[in-house]
Amino acid sequence: xSLEIQDSEFDIVIAALQPNLTTFFxxxxxxxxxxxxxxxxxxxxxxELQIPTGFDVKVYTKSDMGVLGATSIDFSxxxxxxxxxxxxxxxYVISIDDNCLPAKDNGGLIVDAVSQHMSNLKTxxxxxxxxxxxxxxxxxxxxxxxxxxxxxxxxxxxxxxxxWLHNADYDPMTHVxxxxxxxxxxxxAVMTVPIGAIMPVSGxxxxxxxxxxxxxxxxxxxxxKDGKHRxxxxxxxxxxxxxxxxxxxxxxxxxxxxPYVIRSDAEAGKALESLKEWEGVKVMDDVLPFFQSxxxxxxxxxxxxxxxxxxxxxxxxxxxxxxxxxxxxxAMEEWAKLWESHGAQSS
Amino acid sequence: xxxxxxxxxxSVPSTPLLKDELDIVIPTIRNLDFLEMWRPFFQPYHLxxxxxxxxxxxxxxxxxxDYELYNRNDINRILGPKASCIxxxxxxxxxxxxxxxxxxxxxxxxxxxxxxxDPSGKDIxxxxxxxxNLLSxxxxxxxxxxxxxxxxxxxxxxxxxxxxxxxxxxxxxxxxxxxxPDYDAPTQMVxxxxxxxxxxxAVMTVPKGTLFPxxxxxxxxxxxxxxxxxxxxxxxxxxPIGRYDDMWxxxxxxxxxxxxxxxxxxxxPYLWHSKASNPFVNLKKEYKGIxxxxxxIPFFQNATIPKECDTVQKCYIALSEQVREKxxxxxxxxxxxADAMVTWIEAxxxxxxxxxxxxxxKA
Numbered sequence: 001x002s003l004e005i006q007d008s009e010f011d012i013v014i015a016a017l018q019p020n021l022t023t024f025f026x027x028x029x030x031x032x033x034x035x036x037x038x039x040x041x042x043x044x045x046x047x048e049l050q051i052p053t054g055f056d057v058k059v060y061t062k063s064d065m066g067v068l069g070a071t072s073i074d075f076s077x078x079x080x081x082x083x084x085x086x087x088x089x090x091x092y093v094i095s096i097d098d099n100c101l102p103a104k105d106n107g108g109l110i111v112d113a114v115s116q117h118m119s120n121l122k123t124x125x126x127x128x129x130x131x132x133x134x135x136x137x138x139x140x141x142x143x144x145x146x147x148x149x150x151x152x153x154x155x156x157x158x159x160x161x162x163x164w165l166h167n168a169d170y171d172p173m174t175h176v177x178x179x180x181x182x183x184x185x186x187x188x189a190v191m192t193v194p195i196g197a198i199m200p201v202s203g204x205x206x207x208x209x210x211x212x213x214x215x216x217x218x219x220x221x222x223x224x225k226d227g228k229h230r231x232x233x234x235x236x237x238x239x240x241x242x243x244x245x246x247x248x249x250x251x252x253x254x255x256x257x258x259p260y261v262i263r264s265d266a267e268a269g270k271a272l273e274s275l276k277e278w279e280g281v282k283v284m285d286d287v288l289p290f291f292q293s294x295x296x297x298x299x300x301x302x303x304x305x306x307x308x309x310x311x312x313x314x315x316x317x318x319x320x321x322x323x324x325x326x327x328x329x330x331a332m333e334e335w336a337k338l339w340e341s342h343g344a345q346s347s
Numbered sequence: 348x349x350x351x352x353x354x355x356x357x358s359v360p361s362t363p364l365l366k367d368e369l370d371i372v373i374p375t376i377r378n379l380d381f382l383e384m385w386r387p388f389f390q391p392y393h394l395x396x397x398x399x400x401x402x403x404x405x406x407x408x409x410x411x412x413d414y415e416l417y418n419r420n421d422i423n424r425i426l427g428p429k430a431s432c433i434x435x436x437x438x439x440x441x442x443x444x445x446x447x448x449x450x451x452x453x454x455x456x457x458x459x460x461x462x463x464x465d466p467s468g469k470d471i472x473x474x475x476x477x478x479x480n481l482l483s484x485x486x487x488x489x490x491x492x493x494x495x496x497x498x499x500x501x502x503x504x505x506x507x508x509x510x511x512x513x514x515x516x517x518x519x520x521x522x523x524x525x526x527x528p529d530y531d532a533p534t535q536m537v538x539x540x541x542x543x544x545x546x547x548x549a550v551m552t553v554p555k556g557t558l559f560p561x562x563x564x565x566x567x568x569x570x571x572x573x574x575x576x577x578x579x580x581x582x583x584x585x586x587p588i589g590r591y592d593d594m595w596x597x598x599x600x601x602x603x604x605x606x607x608x609x610x611x612x613x614x615x616p617y618l619w620h621s622k623a624s625n626p627f628v629n630l631k632k633e634y635k636g637i638x639x640x641x642x643x644i645p646f647f648q649n650a651t652i653p654k655e656c657d658t659v660q661k662c663y664i665a666l667s668e669q670v671r672e673k674x675x676x677x678x679x680x681x682x683x684x685a686d687a688m689v690t691w692i693e694a695x696x697x698x699x700x701x702x703x704x705x706x707x708x709k710a
Contacts, residue, residue, distance in 0.1 A: 106466060129644065130559035132521065132613055133528060133543065140545055142538065145531040146560025146594040148644050149637065161492065168493060171505045178502060183493065185500055187549040197554035199490035200506030230505065237506035256492055284508040288489060 002137070003122045003156070009091040010118070011210075012037045013084035016059075016098055017077065017228055019047035026052060027101040031114045040084040042228075044076050060087060068342060072334050077226055078203065078233050079219035085210060086343045092121060094207040097230070100261040103165045106186050116259035117160045117207035120190055124154025125253020127195040134189040134257070154192075158213045158252040159243055162205035163187075164263040169202045172231040172278055175271035190257040195248050198291050200284075201240020204230065205261045208243075212252070214343050215303045216243045218335035220328040221287075223279045229266055232274055234283060238328060241291045246306040249296040279324070286321050290314075307336050362479050366391040369452040369478070372444035376400040376436075377458065382409050384461050388472050395444040397422075400436060417443060429697075432690040437583025438563065439592030442691075445570065445577050446698050452481060453574075454567040459622035463525045466546050476616035477520045477567035480550055484514025485610020487555040494549040494614070518573040518609040519600060522565035523547075524620035529562045531590075531637065532630035535623065550614040555605045558647055561597020565618050568600075572609055574699075575659040576600045578691040581684050582632075588639070588680065589632030595684075598647040603662040606652040635678075642677050646670075660692050667692075 012035050014021070021039070025032065029052075036056050041049055043062035051057060065075055065083055075083045081095055094117050103111045123137040128151045136143045136152070143152050168183040193199055208217060221238035247254050294313060300306045311332035318325035371392050373379065376399040382389065386409070394414035398406050402418035422443050423430045433443045438457065445453055454477055463471045483497040488511055496503040496512070503512055528543040553559050568577060576599050579592035604611050650669055656662045671685035 130553055130557050130613075132523065132559055132562065134547060138545075140541065140543065142528070142530060142534050142541065144560050145529050145534075145562070145590065145633075146597075146640065147531075148640050150641050151644075163492065168502070169505045170502060171507075174502050174505075181500065181502065183500065185498075185548055187494060187547055188545055189547040189549065193490060194554055194557035196556040197490050199492055200504055202492065202504065202506075234506060256490075280505075281509060284506055285510045288508045288511070292488070 002124075005092065005118055005122050007034050010035050011084075011088040011090040011093050012114070013081055013088060013093050013095045014039045014098055015078060015081035015084070015095070016041045016049055017045065017080075018098055019045060020050045021098060022050050022052050024098050024101065025055060029054070031102065031112045035114070036090070038084040038088055040080045042077055042080045060084065068338060071338060073219065073331055073338065074222060075219070077228050078230065079222070079235055081203070082217065082219045085214060085217050086338060088210060091209065091211045092118075092207065093210045095203065096261060097204045097263070099264045099266070100164065100204060101264070103186075103260040103262040105260075106188060111259050111261075113162060113205065113259035113261050117162065120160035120255045120258075121157050121207060121209060123157065125157040125192040125255055126151065126154045127192050127248070127253050130194055131191075134191040135255075138190065155251050155253045156209075157192075157255050158209045158247055159201070159240075159254045160207040161201050161240070161254065161256040162207075162259045162261060163257065164202075164204055165260050167263040167265050169204055169230060169263075171280060172229075172271040172274040173281065175231060176275060179271075186260060187257065190255050193244065193254045193256055198241055198244050198288075199256065200237045201243065203236030203239070204263065205259070212303060213243060213246075215307050215336055215339045216246050218242075218332060220331035220335065221324060222327070223283070224324065225274075225277050225279065227274060229270060229274060231271060234280055237284070238287070241287065242307070242310055242332070245291060245294055245296065245310065246303055249300060249306055250303065283322070283324070286318065286325075290318055304336060304339075307332055311336070362475050363482070364391055365452060365478055368450055369454060370395050370444070370448040370450040371474075372397065372441055372448065372453055372455040373458060374399055374438040374441035374444070375406060375458045379406060379408055379458060381458050381461055382412065386411070388462070388474050392474075393450070395448055397441050397444045399438065399440045417447070425698075426694050429690050429694040432578070432581070432687040432694060434579065434582045434586070434592065435584040437586075437589050437592060439579035439582040441563065442577060442579040442596070445574055446695055448570060451569060451571050452478070452567065453570050455563060456618070457564040457620075459620065460524070460564055461619040461621055463617045463619040465617075471616055471618070473522060473565065473616035473618050474567075477522065480520035480612045480615075481517050481567060481569055483517065485517045485552040485612055486511065486514050487552050487605070487608070487610045488515070490554055491551075494551040495612070498550065515608050515610040516569070516572060517612055518569050518604050519561075519611040520567040521559075521561055521611065521613040522567075522616045522618065523614065524562075524564060525617050527620040527623045529564065529620070532626045532633050533637070535626040535629065539623075539626070546617060547614065550612050553601070553611045553613055558598055558601055558644065559613065561593050561600065563593030563596070564620060565616070566593070573600060573604060573659055575692055575695045576603045576663055578663075578688060581680075581687050586680070587678070588635045590629060591633070591636040591640075594636075594640070598643070599663065599666055602647055602650050602652065602666065603659060606656065606662055607659070639677060643674065646673055660696065663692055664689060
């Protein structure tokens with residue numbers, strides 16, 4: 001069931017939270033140069049962006065965001081990348097944080113994260129039963145004994161979640177407590193996240209089918225003190241939870257694991273500062289039970305339907321617990337409108 | 348009491364040895380030569396050998412191992428009429444070893460499995476890894492994208508709720524195999540040369556609500572937490588099916604673990620699986636299973652255990668009733684199997700009287 005996917009069907013979307021992207025682009029050049037690239041500049045970033053030549057790149061800035069008209073969606077900080085998702089006209093998007101470089105695998109070879117994401121999206125996902133040898137479509141692997149044959153076709157993978165070596169994606173408390181810990185374990189596996197299972201999707205290194213999943217790939221949940229560090233945000237986590245619930249409802253797959261990127265350090269001292277007013281410590285405790293039990297109706301047969309239904313359930317069940325959830329529900333509905341008017345096109 | 352070890356061995360563990368708390372259960376019909384390679388790791392432990400097949404044959408146990416050995420005559424003598432639930436001419440008979448063990452933990456391994464090497468070339472102490480897996484919590488309620496958060500060098504990722512970071516008790520540790528992978532007969536026939544050469548350096552929790560094919564070749568579990576659920580079914584001689592023993596146990600076990608909020612881990616350790624069994628023989632054994640599993644899987648996916656079932660035994664009996672009612676329609680074999688499941692629990696409680704009345708986990 002492997003799909004034929006062309007390079008021309010991909011956009012690489014980069015959120016620029018720092019002005020000098022030279023090192024970033026030079027390191028990724030061998031893997032990015034054949035793709036169209038969308039760079040979205042954080043509207044709060046004042047300096048001019050520095051991007052080396054030789055790339056097919058389009059830069060979007062705060063003024064470009066004006067095309068959306070008045071909107072309640074806040075595209076500042078890490079959320080600026082979602083503007084890129086809106087304006088992309090490709091079927092697939094790959095997005096990597098601007099402080100991440102290509103990693104090396106266990107054999108010392110540089111990992112082409114772009115190709116790995118493409119491979120994850122091209123080959124089926126297997127959400128209905130867990131394969132103990134992980135991705136059965138990978139070379140040298142297969143379904144194990146006891147795996148029902150009727151489930152071996154798999155379903156289309158809509159979301160590919162990669163990982164990070166060196167500076168792992170931890171919350172600020174863990175950064176402070178384990179300031180010297182670095183992720184050095186390269187786990188050579190891709191696997192499907194089973195149906196009914198949920199996980200925190202990190203936006204640092206993702207790829208997805210924009211055509212299908214676009215309406216659910218939104219920056220909806222913002223902490224009151226949403227900052228420039230990844231640990232100040234939860235918008236991707238929320239996005240991922242919504243996307244997984246929708247994928248489960250519609251029979252789409254989500255994969256996690258390879259590819260790795262290598263993520264540079266942020267100053268640990270900043271994590272301590274973020275802890276002062278960090279709302280995130282309690283938010284997920286409310287969010288998780290909600291997502292564990294939410295059930296979308298069988299009449300929701302498209303991603304748009306699912307998002308609309310999910311937004312209203314969020315408003316009803318989570319809204320009363322914390323204003324940020326009511327705002328998230330509004331943002332989800334707003335995104336659905338924006339997607340309809342600006343996003344839902346492919347070339 | 349757990350003890351730490353400082354004896355010379357290829358990997359000096361700082362993990363407790365648990366030598367008085369863990370039994371190694373090995374089913375065999377041929378010989379136990381493979382134990383020589385495992386000696387550095389297994390010698391401190393008590394072995395329970397379950398000899399399948401001809402009870403008049405003498406299985407030689409290498410010198411220096413502390414063991415008890417049971418053949419079919421012993422099984423019949425000990426269980427009397429209840430021996431009917433223990434398979435003959437199938438490695439499913441190993442679960443007799445689980446029943447007679449007096450220890451908290453069991454590690455079971457096949458006699459064609461050897462010590463593997465990790466990517467650095469070091470011998471893998473599979474038992475030590477299983478112990479690490481069992482002694483550290485599982486995370487069944489939310490998948491941690493960096494896999495086992497309790498592993499050195501790892502942690503819970505951003506977005507993981509703090510209220511879940513204590514984890515759940517780990518009931519089962521499911522290891523993997525390098526070299527000959529555990530494929531079914533059709534896959535073996537189509538890919539006779541495929542070898543698993545990929546060392547995936549991770550342990551992870553199988554999420555709650557997710558089923559998986561549990562292989563009995565390299566498996567450890569907490570007998571006190573889940574033992575009665577580890578019945579390997581009716582297979583082999585006189586039965587219409589084989590090579591589904593561990594699968595059956597795994598599905599029952601997982602439904603019960605989910606109900607009791609216990610965790611199941613899969614991944615490391617690897618061992619080296621050396622023998623590919625004859626695929627034509629395997630096909631004959633698995634044949635019915637390949638079709639039946641299409642109904643069995645949805646059965647387990649939809650199985651619910653009543654809230655009042657707060658012990659493994661109660662959960663298991665409840666499950667057996669559903670097997671009888673729902674799967675019995677597919678083939679009378681399942682009615683026999685449901686009966687055997689009940690017999691197993693009766694036999695378990697008879698041989699393990701102190702745990703029969705104990706509440707295991709929570710519903």
